[in-house]
Amino acid sequence: MKSLLRIVLLSSAVFSSFASAVEFKQVQANESSVTFGYKQMGVNMEGKFAKFTAQTSFDPAKLAKAQARIDIDLSSIDTGSEEANDEVVGKQWFNAKAFPSAGFISTGVKALGGNRYEAMGKLTIKGKTLDVTAPFTFQASGTRGLFDGVFTIKRLDYNIGEGVWTDVSTVANEIQIKFHIVLIAAPNKK
Amino acid sequence: MDTPIQRYNNTAMALHWLVALLIFAAFPLGVYMHDLPLSPTKLQYYSYHKWIGITILLLVIARVVWRFTHRPPPLPESTPRWEVVVSHITHLALYGLLIVIPLSGWLMSSAKGFQTVWFGVLPLPDLVEKNKELGELLATVHQGLNVFLFLLVGMHIAAVIKHKFIDHDQILERMLPKGKSK
Numbered sequence: 001m002k003s004l005l006r007i008v009l010l011s012s013a014v015f016s017s018f019a020s021a022v023e024f025k026q027v028q029a030n031e032s033s034v035t036f037g038y039k040q041m042g043v044n045m046e047g048k049f050a051k052f053t054a055q056t057s058f059d060p061a062k063l064a065k066a067q068a069r070i071d072i073d074l075s076s077i078d079t080g081s082e083e084a085n086d087e088v089v090g091k092q093w094f095n096a097k098a099f100p101s102a103g104f105i106s107t108g109v110k111a112l113g114g115n116r117y118e119a120m121g122k123l124t125i126k127g128k129t130l131d132v133t134a135p136f137t138f139q140a141s142g143t144r145g146l147f148d149g150v151f152t153i154k155r156l157d158y159n160i161g162e163g164v165w166t167d168v169s170t171v172a173n174e175i176q177i178k179f180h181i182v183l184i185a186a187p188n189k190k
Numbered sequence: 191m192d193t194p195i196q197r198y199n200n201t202a203m204a205l206h207w208l209v210a211l212l213i214f215a216a217f218p219l220g221v222y223m224h225d226l227p228l229s230p231t232k233l234q235y236y237s238y239h240k241w242i243g244i245t246i247l248l249l250v251i252a253r254v255v256w257r258f259t260h261r262p263p264p265l266p267e268s269t270p271r272w273e274v275v276v277s278h279i280t281h282l283a284l285y286g287l288l289i290v291i292p293l294s295g296w297l298m299s300s301a302k303g304f305q306t307v308w309f310g311v312l313p314l315p316d317l318v319e320k321n322k323e324l325g326e327l328l329a330t331v332h333q334g335l336n337v338f339l340f341l342l343v344g345m346h347i348a349a350v351i352k353h354k355f356i357d358h359d360q361i362l363e364r365m366l367p368k369g370k371s372k
Contacts, residue, residue, distance in 0.1 A: 041237040042310030045303075080303045080320075087228045170230035 023062075024145035024183035027054040031182040034072060038155075039172040051076035054181055058109075058145065060138060068106040068119060070179070075100065092162040099126045107131075115139055119149070125158040136179070147181040195363045196263035205253045206365055209246055209288065213343065216242040217336065240299060240306050244314065247292035254285055263364045280345055287339045294335060298328035 051073035136149025300316035353361035
């Protein structure tokens with residue numbers, strides 16, 4: 001019974017990977033993550049956002065139609081220390097009361113060769129919208145599509161960390177944002 | 191005529207006074223920084239405190255090596271037996287604390303999720319994984335050991351004062367560079 005199930009699963013995976021029109025649409029929230037890295041007093045720190053939503057559709061054969069929209073609940077931040085978690089939702093950092101979420105909306109995707117791509121889009125944090133470019137890799141295995149990417153923003157471009165916190169020798173200006181998004185393919189209706 | 195004082199050598203004196211100076215910096219800094227609201231200054235103080243602590247650890251290891259390879263100048267023959275015993279125990283405990291306290295701080299930092307990077311340049315390995323309970327336990331250990339250190343340093347200084355002003359012996363001079371000859 002188990003092996004039968006396996007054969008069915010395998011063959012459907014093989015089938016879907018050969019199918020020409022597969023669009024990866026359904027974001028698996030529990031498997032996906034948005035994390036970030038920064039330097040504090042020369043020490044590498046890591047944090048993550050526990051809550052975010054993503055709507056994505058991606059078909060490697062139809063890049064022009066690729067779309068991504070990610071909204072991050074800023075109050076779900078985990079900077080790595082409780083004291084800092086309380087601090088960064090405050091006015092000088094994200095001001096999460098006035099700006100509860102940060103969002104990325106794609107404007108285009110470019111193929112870089114192999115499984116490498118580049119997403120262009122607009123990143124809005126704390127009421128400020130700037131263009132960003134995020135290189136990422138895409139790997140399809142059966143019905144699952146994995147997006148992995150890293151890009152760097154400068155926190156002061158978005159006024160994240162005002163007043164005394166503009167001192168980038170303590171908390172570095174560069175913040176690396178890493179995303180790992182798992183999508184499940186949905187057969188294309190057209 | 192007094193017999194000439196037998197002093198510690200320059201290496202031992204330099205290590206002793208340097209460590210003393212660093213303790214007098216790191217200890218109050220540690221007490222003060224703890225209750226500060228989060229700010230860049232607080233993050234800096236924490237880093238300075240850790241850098242000083244690791245420096246103390248290295249210097250004390252050097253002192254222990256010195257101590258094993260050299261014979262300290264003898265205590266005056268008039269020193270009562272109980273004072274010899276108490277002074278040995280105190281010195282042993284001071285050496286021990288000055289190794290264990292920085293170690294507990296280093297481990298606490300790792301357990302709380304902050305790697306220690308000596309002077310912002312040399313990353314020390316995280317010997318324990320990030321773990322909230324362990325971090326809090328190590329914080330308590332670090333504080334407790336420091337209370338103990340505070341008491342022992344107090345005893346150490348009180349003994350110096352007693353020897354200088356009550357016994358009028360030359361205990362302190364053993365650890366002081368040679369001044370102008372009288």
